Amino acid sequence: MAKPKVYLVSLGCSKNTVDSERVLKLLEEKYEPTTDPSEADLLLVNTCGFITPAKEESIETILQLADVKKKDAKLVAFGCFVKRYMEELKRELHEVDIFLPTEPYREICNLFELKVCDLKKRELLTPRSYAYLKISEGCNRTCAFCAIPKIRGKFRSKPIEELVDEAKYLIDTYGIKELVLVSQDTSYYGKDIYGKFALPRLLDELQKLPLKWIRLHYLYPAKEVYEIVDYLERSSDKVLPYVDMPIQHISDRVLKSMRRGHSAGFLRKLLSHIRERLGENSILRTTVIVGFPTEGEEEFKELLRFVEEFGFDYLGVFKYYHEEDTPAWEQFEDRVPEEVKEERKQTLEAVQSYISEERLSRFLETEQEVLVDGYEEETGLVPVGRAWFQSPEVDGQVYIEPSLEEENFKPREGDILKVFLTEQVGVDFKGKAL
Numbered sequence: 398m399a400k401p402k403v404y405l406v407s408l409g410c411s412k413n414t415v416d417s418e419r420v421l422k423l424l425e426e427k428y429e430p431t432t433d434p435s436e437a438d439l440l441l442v443n444t445c446g447f448i449t450p451a452k453e454e455s456i457e458t459i460l461q462l463a464d465v466k467k468k469d470a471k472l473v474a475f476g477c478f479v480k481r482y483m484e485e486l487k488r489e490l491h492e493v494d495i496f497l498p499t500e501p502y503r504e505i506c507n508l509f510e511l512k513v514c515d516l517k518k519r520e521l522l523t524p525r526s527y528a529y530l531k532i533s534e535g536c537n538r539t540c541a542f543c544a545i546p547k548i549r550g551k552f553r554s555k556p557i558e559e560l561v562d563e564a565k566y567l568i569d570t571y572g573i574k575e576l577v578l579v580s581q582d583t584s585y586y587g588k589d590i591y592g593k594f595a596l597p598r599l600l601d602e603l604q605k606l607p608l609k610w611i612r613l614h615y616l617y618p619a620k621e622v623y624e625i626v627d628y629l630e631r632s633s634d635k636v637l638p639y640v641d642m643p644i645q646h647i648s649d650r651v652l653k654s655m656r657r658g659h660s661a662g663f664l665r666k667l668l669s670h671i672r673e674r675l676g677e678n679s680i681l682r683t684t685v686i687v688g689f690p691t692e693g694e695e696e697f698k699e700l701l702r703f704v705e706e707f708g709f710d711y712l713g714v715f716k717y718y719h720e721e722d723t724p725a726w727e728q729f730e731d732r733v734p735e736e737v738k739e740e741r742k743q744t745l746e747a748v749q750s751y752i753s754e755e756r757l758s759r760f761l762e763t764e765q766e767v768l769v770d771g772y773e774e775e776t777g778l779v780p781v782g783r784a785w786f787q788s789p790e791v792d793g794q795v796y797i798e799p800s801l802e803e804e805n806f807k808p809r810e811g812d813i814l815k816v817f818l819t820e821q822v823g824v825d826f827k828g829k830a831l
Contacts, residue, residue: 403428404437406458407522409445411579411614411790413476415531416500417443418519420475423502425520426511435465439473446478446548448718456490463492475501477548481722499549500534517563518570524770525810526782527575527789528567532560532599536581538617540645541656541725542686542717545581552582554590561602572811574609574768577789584617584625594621597628604635609768609813611635612788616642618657618664626674637785638679640671645686647703648696655689656724668707677759680786682711687745688738689717690729697741705748710756711792711824712749714742753824757793760786760818764831767795767816769808780808784818784826793824800830 403424407417420441421430431437440462444455455478466472475497479486483496497504506514521528535550536543567573580586587595603611613636616622622642629638646652649661671681685700692700704712716738719731765784773779773796780797787793797816799806808814808830816828 400429401438402431403439404434405441407443421520422518444476444478446481533580584619584621614641641682643684654691684713687741688733769812
């Protein structure tokens with residue numbers, strides 16, 4: 398007898414992706430995945446509730462699924478948005494049959510009477526070339542614009558042994574070549590359970606595994622980043638010299654009101670240290686917020702000048718959203734008009750687009766190892782992958798042409814090819830397999 402079918406939509410960040418992968422694997426005992434929501438017996442939405450557009454997308458997705466679901470199918474919503482507004486949603490969103498919080502593993506095991514509740518296993522939603530490894534949950538920072546500590550709770554590191562076991566499972570089961578470490582605050586890892594910063598210890602253990610690359614995301618600008626720079630210089634056989642460190646702003650006035658816990662001087666010194674020590678054979682990615690209540694024209698110009706002068710390899714720009722349950726909501730009015738926020742965002746993005754293209758041109762006409770993620774969506778014929786300086790989902794890609802001698806050129810997810818980069822289009826490259 399065929400199993401009933403499950404359809405899952407995972408919204409928001411890569412940390413949510415990991416949660417969704419665990420949920421899918423748990424349900425494998427009783428359900429078979431489907432890509433068609435109209436034939437599913439169980440529909441799940443892992444929601445995001447970080448900022449207004451994410452909340453709107455969560456509601457829209459739920460309503461769309463409610464429209465197409467079968468008569469007797471169950472619609473389940475969980476994740477950050479649900480955790481944040483559980484009682485209101487129960488009153489207002491009657492389309493949902495069951496609401497569950499973030500990390501709803503025990504609830505799902507009990508609800509569906511599952512015999513096995515193994516949280517190490519996951520059903521990958523990424524290509525088989527890479528996987529995310531969520532090393533912690535929650536956050537101890539009190540940034541004024543962020544509701545994550547109230548949604549996800551205090552910072553909780555996952556023990557090194559458990560993370561190594563999970564990584565082994567991902568390698569053995571899916572053959573992944575790249576592990577992307579994610580958390581709300583990677584610079585804090587280990588302090589709660591080991592009494593000190595333990596990311597280098599974790600990296601030492603992960604480097605013993607048969608991986609090609611290990612990549613770090615979401616480093617908070619803190620003194621621990623100096624340790625990471627030393628580590629990358631000294632012992633990073635597999636850990637890439639790729640630093641993703643959201644700075645959010647460079648104005649002292651804005652940083653103070655954002656409650657970031659450091660000055661512009663600290664940021665400038667830390668960023669210069671990273672660039673000087675790791676050199677041009679490294680990548681610096683960051684994100685910034687425009688339109689925070691204390692950001693006037695002068696503060697925005699200061700940020701714009703710094704972005705132009707420093708030259709990040711990649712930079713994401715987010716508009717400020719006045720979110721309830723945050724310190725900024727209680728302390729400030731949302732003073733910057735929406736059209737001004739949008740104009741600042743577009744200005745910064747236009748400047749950064751030029752900077753990224755210029756910065757990344759240093760890789761043009763070089764030979765790179767490229768990890769194949771699959772094929773481009775439009776035709777499904779051209780293999781696409783990433784060089785070491787391109788993180789999945791957020792950076793560019795390499796479109797790969799076969800060498801002249803190769804007649805049946807059909808690389809698979811997870812293959813590593815030597816590719817000569819022949820052409821650059823923005824942050825993307827075209828290259829010829831060697």
